[in-house]
Every structure is written in structure tokens, then in C-alpha cells.
Amino acid sequence: MPTKPRGASAQETLTRDHKRLLYRNLVRAMTLDRMMMRIIRAGKMVGFYHEGGIALAPGVAAGTFLRRDDAMNPHYRAHGIAHMIAKGVDIQSYVAEHMGRVDGCAKGRSSFHVSYPEDHIFGWSANIGANFPPCIGYGFAARYRSTDQVVMNCSGDGSYQEGRAHEALLMTANWHLPVIFWCENNGIAQSSALSDLFPIADISRLAAGYGIPALMVDGQDLLACGEAALAAIAHARAGKGPIFVELKTLRSQEHNVGGLNNEGAHTRDPALMQKWRDTRDPLTLATARLLKDQVLTEAEVADLQLEADREAAAIEVHCEASPKATPSIDELMAGVYAP
Numbered sequence: 001m002p003t004k005p006r007g008a009s010a011q012e013t014l015t016r017d018h019k020r021l022l023y024r025n026l027v028r029a030m031t032l033d034r035m036m037m038r039i040i041r042a043g044k045m046v047g048f049y050h051e052g053g054i055a056l057a058p059g060v061a062a063g064t065f066l067r068r069d070d071a072m073n074p075h076y077r078a079h080g081i082a083h084m085i086a087k088g089v090d091i092q093s094y095v096a097e098h099m100g101r102v103d104g105c106a107k108g109r110s111s112f113h114v115s116y117p118e119d120h121i122f123g124w125s126a127n128i129g130a131n132f133p134p135c136i137g138y139g140f141a142a143r144y145r146s147t148d149q150v151v152m153n154c155s156g157d158g159s160y161q162e163g164r165a166h167e168a169l170l171m172t173a174n175w176h177l178p179v180i181f182w183c184e185n186n187g188i189a190q191s192s193a194l195s196d197l198f199p200i201a202d203i204s205r206l207a208a209g210y211g212i213p214a215l216m217v218d219g220q221d222l223l224a225c226g227e228a229a230l231a232a233i234a235h236a237r238a239g240k241g242p243i244f245v246e247l248k249t250l251r252s253q254e255h256n257v258g259g260l261n262n263e264g265a266h267t268r269d270p271a272l273m274q275k276w277r278d279t280r281d282p283l284t285l286a287t288a289r290l291l292k293d294q295v296l297t298e299a300e301v302a303d304l305q306l307e308a309d310r311e312a313a314a315i316e317v318h319c320e321a322s323p324k325a326t327p328s329i330d331e332l333m334a335g336v337y338a339p
């Protein structure tokens, strides 16, 4: 059993349909992540991009089993593509936004600082840790209104250096709020190794200090991530308060493309990153497992990849055809709040 519970009682089992859905979402997420890399390298993207690479299984699992009315803060890696595809967001408007087109979800004005209120995805920012205070509010609102909504609060290990993270752990625990702390721990925060930033290797051990139960899973194992998501959602939805899930994953490329820390500035050994790509790719691992367990056939695997390739190609064509955003000053100011 890849999921190692620590104080968390909820255990859920994935059905055959769950496994097929997780797999399809991972194929789509990894295919669209590669498309985003093609677009930025072709100079067609506004702003920059943080490639997901082989770290997208946690994001897929985080979104796949949520209801539309559950709140989610996606992790910024791959700009939340995995999380949002899995939750059911119209990803075409997201790609158009990155390309500065009028069909974008914010009419091409925001790069990756977006929100999808109708999907209960609250706006997120490049400010690491900014997600924590709103997740307390969403959790409080769910409890105050006596709904069974949950809050999926995704972020990396780097965010847990922020005081706001610890305030959120304390307040959600104290008030028994339905918040899932989904920590995608890739062992590095931009260019700083986890071992230089934390006295402990397992971030989920922080949860015990706040009386919050925790799970720790292999983030390269899609099914383990899926089981953890089911268990965490069941826990929060049942009114048992917050839960912490740490997913140990891998960043097999540099921090971002298009910004200061762009390609060519190596912070990790390129040979090690290649080794991870060769041996720890979550899609390769999930394909082998699901074929062996006869959950999928070779023909279905090929069809799902073809479907994802077609989806990516259609999105790219649509976004290229969408007019470039050239907002007037009045339009630009319309969405700005200044006290």
C-alpha cells in the first residue's frame, strides 16, 4: 500500500473507473504541459511558464475527485494545468490568456494570474503563500453556511516557509475547517534545496504540531495520489476538520522559462534530472501498472494519447486565431481595485 497514514483514519479505494479517469487526466495534463513549453519557446506566450514535467500526478489527483462547488487553489507549477483540467475548467481560455488573446479568461490581460470563480478556483498570485489566508476564509464560509464543501489548498514545499502557512494550519485546526493542505514536495524551492530550508525532510510532520492528521505518498505514483485525494476529501467532507497530504514528487527541469531563472542556469545536476525522467515518469509507471492489472489495453492507451494530442492541437489553433488583446487604459483599469 503506497499510502502511509499518520493519524488519518480515512481510507478509500479507487474503482476501475476512478483509475481510468485519473489516467486520462494525466495524459491530458502532460500533453498540454508540453504544448505550453512549445508555445513559450516559439515566443508566443506573454510572461513566463513553470514547466510541470514529471510532477503532475499530484495535481491530477487533487482535482479529479472534487465537486465543482469545492474551492481549489491550484499549485503554480504547470500553472495549475493538471489541477484545473482534472476539476473540469475550460482550459482553452487559460491557454488563450497565456497568449494574451481576447478569448482568454481575463481577456488576455493577466498572463497566469487568473481565477475561475464559477469553478470555485480563487485567484492566485505569484506571491508564494498568498493562497493560505483565502483558504481559511473558504473553509470558514463552508462551515458557517453548513455546506459540505471542501477546500483543496495546493502548494509546494517552499510555501511552508511562510508564516501565513502556519497561521492557516493553526486556524483551520482550531476551527475544524474542511481544508486539505495538499503539499507537492519536490525537494526544491526555486533554486534552494529543501535540506537548506527545513530541519525536517517530511513537511507533513509539521501537521502533528497543530493536531492535524497527515498522509504521505509517492507523488510519482498516480494511483497512490488518487487514493490520498479520495481519503482526504472524505475526511474533510465528513466534518473531521483539516488534513495534510504530502506528495513526494520530482522537479526534473529548471524553475521556469521566460523569467530571470530561465533555461541554461542549472541548479540541479542535469544527469540526475534525466535519470528521473527515464525512471520516475508517472505516466510510464501508471501505464505499466494499468496494463498489467488489465484496467487498460494497449489500444486504449494509444487512443487516449491520440485524443490528448488532438485536444492540444485544437486549442493551439484556436488560440492562435484569437485576436491579440489590446485593451484601452479604461479597460485595463476596470478590474483594478485601489483603496
Ligand SMILES: Cc1ncc(C[n+]2csc(CCOP(=O)(O)OP(=O)(O)O)c2C)c(N)n1
Residues within 6 Å of the ligand: 077, 126, 127, 128, 129, 155, 156, 157, 158, 159, 186, 187, 188, 189, 190, 191, 251, 255
Ligand atoms: C513571497 C514570495 N517570496 C519569494 C518568491 C520567489 N519564488 C518564486 S517560486 C519560489 C519557490 C517556491 O517553492 P515551491 O512552492 O516549493 O515551488 P517549486 O519551486 O518547487 O516548484 C520562490 C521562493 C515569491 N514568488 N513570493
